[in-house]
Amino acid sequence: MKIFSADQIYQADKSTIKKEGITSxxxxxxxxxxxxxxxHSRLRGTQVTVQxxxxxxxxxxxxxxxxxxxxxxxxSIKVHVVNxxxxxxxxxxxxxxxxxxxxxxxxxxxxxxxxxxxxxxxxVVDAIFGIGLNRSPDEWVGNLINHINASQAxxxxxxxxxxxxxxxxxxxxxxxxxxxxxxxxxxxxxVFFLPQTGVYVNxxxxxxxxxDRDYLNRTQTHFELIGRPEVLPLxxxxxxxxxxxxxxxxxxxxxxxxxxxxxxxxxNSCLTVGSGLVTAFLPKCGYDAxxxxxxxxMVLTGSRDRNISGIEVxxxxxxxxxxxxxxxxxxxxxxxxxxxxxxxxxxxxxxxGLNILSHKPDMLKDVPEMSVxxxxxxxxERLIGKWSSDFEKLExxxxxxxxxxxxxxIKGAHTITIYNGKGYVxxxxxxxxxxxxxxxxxxxxxxGLMAQGYSSVDAAIFGVYLHGLAGDLGVxxxxxxxxxxxxxxxxxxxxxxxxxxxxxxxxxxxx
Numbered sequence: 001m002k003i004f005s006a007d008q009i010y011q012a013d014k015s016t017i018k019k020e021g022i023t024s025x026x027x028x029x030x031x032x033x034x035x036x037x038x039x040h041s042r043l044r045g046t047q048v049t050v051q052x053x054x055x056x057x058x059x060x061x062x063x064x065x066x067x068x069x070x071x072x073x074x075x076s077i078k079v080h081v082v083n084x085x086x087x088x089x090x091x092x093x094x095x096x097x098x099x100x101x102x103x104x105x106x107x108x109x110x111x112x113x114x115x116x117x118x119x120x121x122x123x124v125v126d127a128i129f130g131i132g133l134n135r136s137p138d139e140w141v142g143n144l145i146n147h148i149n150a151s152q153a154x155x156x157x158x159x160x161x162x163x164x165x166x167x168x169x170x171x172x173x174x175x176x177x178x179x180x181x182x183x184x185x186x187x188x189x190x191v192f193f194l195p196q197t198g199v200y201v202n203x204x205x206x207x208x209x210x211x212d213r214d215y216l217n218r219t220q221t222h223f224e225l226i227g228r229p230e231v232l233p234l235x236x237x238x239x240x241x242x243x244x245x246x247x248x249x250x251x252x253x254x255x256x257x258x259x260x261x262x263x264x265x266x267x268n269s270c271l272t273v274g275s276g277l278v279t280a281f282l283p284k285c286g287y288d289a290x291x292x293x294x295x296x297x298m299v300l301t302g303s304r305d306r307n308i309s310g311i312e313v314x315x316x317x318x319x320x321x322x323x324x325x326x327x328x329x330x331x332x333x334x335x336x337x338x339x340x341x342x343x344x345x346x347x348x349x350x351x352x353g354l355n356i357l358s359h360k361p362d363m364l365k366d367v368p369e370m371s372v373x374x375x376x377x378x379x380x381e382r383l384i385g386k387w388s389s390d391f392e393k394l395e396x397x398x399x400x401x402x403x404x405x406x407x408x409x410i411k412g413a414h415t416i417t418i419y420n421g422k423g424y425v426x427x428x429x430x431x432x433x434x435x436x437x438x439x440x441x442x443x444x445x446x447x448g449l450m451a452q453g454y455s456s457v458d459a460a461i462f463g464v465y466l467h468g469l470a471g472d473l474g475v476x477x478x479x480x481x482x483x484x485x486x487x488x489x490x491x492x493x494x495x496x497x498x499x500x501x502x503x504x505x506x507x508x509x510x511x
Contacts, residue, residue: 001230002216003223003425004187006131006166012186015215025091027209028058031185032065034207035158038183039066040073048123049076051116053148054106055128055162056081056088062158063127064095064106071104079106080116082128084141111140118151126155126177128162131189136171137163149178157182160189161200169196169389176200186211188225193414193425194390223416223423226465232499234462236453247276248318248451252444253339254351255282256332257306259325260289262351265437265485266324266444267297272492273466275448279317283307308332311339320345321447323353324440333360340366346456347371350443351379358382369405370456372446376411376439394423407456409446409464411439417460424461428468430483432475437485442467445492469495 004012017024039050050070054063060081067079079099099106107116118124126148129137137145145163148155155177160166163176166189170176182192182204191197192204224230239246250270255263263282270278271294279298280290284305291299302308309331320343326332333356346368349357354375357363359382367373375383380393384400387393393410397418401408408418413431417424445467449459470491475483 036069059130061092120152142175244276249277251317254324256327260286262325269444270448273448432480432483
């Protein structure tokens with residue numbers, strides 16, 4: 001699903017109005033009707049006061065239409081117009097008069113006004129600012145937003161939380177509505193998925209307001225939201241007359257004294273995701289542990305007992321996963337550099353492999369093209385340098401990926417895969433996956449998918465989604481705190497099966 005910028009959303013509105021021959025007011029009525037239907041289906045018969053805070057632009061116009069419909073259906077409402085400017089949109093003014101025609105008289109709030117009382121039992125509708133916000137709210141509006149946040153009332157934001165711009169972090173973090181729920185029109189917004197801005201969005205849902213499908217389909221975007229519909233076409237079905245050689249030979253290189261478990265996890269997940277063959281290369285101290293823990297994996301060792309000092313393998317792997325638990329001893333760094341120089345095979349590089357590259361940036365030129373780098377935030381910072389915001393982070397990651405022709409997987413609550421100037425935002429996963437070894441599992445999964453013939457980009461996108469889905473299935477039985485990396489591996493098979501589950505059919509079969 002595409003993630004549109006604010007300008008592209010405005011163009012979608014204009015295209016819809018022109019194509020359908022409707023007015024902007026009619027499109028506003030359509031959007032607000034969706035808001036009302038959502039609320040009415042959940043509140044019908046409930047005795048509750050709905051307090052609507054409406055700005056003086058089109059987002060406020062949406063709020064006024066919603067207020068009119070709530071009033072027409074007998075809800076107890078209080079309407080507050082947040083009078084932050086002398087300029088008012090035409091559709092706001094039109095719907096203000098319609099609301100007054102229904103004998104609803106809004107309370108106009110300005111800089112001198114007292115803050116309205118809000119009960120924790122009320123529902124607050126936030127329609128102060130929309131997606132066009134291009135400056136920090138005035139201090140008095142920020143104080144009103146703080147008042148809403150402190151009320152403990154359920155707060156429903158229209159399209160985006162007020163005070164949250166679409167293309168940057170907030171000017172003043174405290175001047176943003178912390179929404180209990182966001183009803184966003186037609187399309188997801190990138191700010192919902194970034195650490196610095198997603199904190200203002202507890203839950204969100206899209207409302208289809210019928211924007212021009214042709215425009216949406218033909219418009220290219222810089223980001224895409226990855227869910228089940230986007231992942232299913234990537235899946236490569238298995239052939240009846242295939243064999244283990246058909247699905248590639250993965251080489252997992254890593255481990256040092258005390259960190260052999262990382263290689264075990266990566267090899268296990270690599271096999272479980274479908275790699276035909278897996279060989280581990282590790283120091284001698286890991287031989288017995290690996291042969292015992294994962295008997296399906298072939299094992300090669302270097303000459304040293306506690307760390308890797310040279311990497312020699314008697315076969316040409318389909319793909320290499322390298323860096324987990326490998327350490328940064330001088331001879332290990334040298335071995336890693338020499339291995340990069342002679343291997344043209346795409347790699348999946350993680351953990352200390354990334355840290356070595358950040359300390360020895362001259363090695364980056366030897367990283368095979370179309371390799372996949374899987375950093376967590378600190379590893380990414382060491383690679384691309386510090387950033388001032390999540391938006392700058394994404395731009396710097398795009399520049400880095402283009403310079404070295406690699407795929408970057410930025411791990412986090414919504415892991416984002418970067419390649420060729422585009423970001424793919426993942427939708428699976430949960431806080432329970434913030435646990436030791438989870439990244440090792442992901443590295444093994446992406447390696448195993450590449451071994452089977454998935455392109456580097458598809459393997460990263462699919463691997464991240466499948467990894468998160470396995471974690472979601474696992475956490476349903478363990479809870480967040482008890483989820484372990486090995487539990488994620490145990491649920492990879494179930495995650496594959498979940499891709500092809502047909503809920504509608506199951507529901508019909510169950511009556």
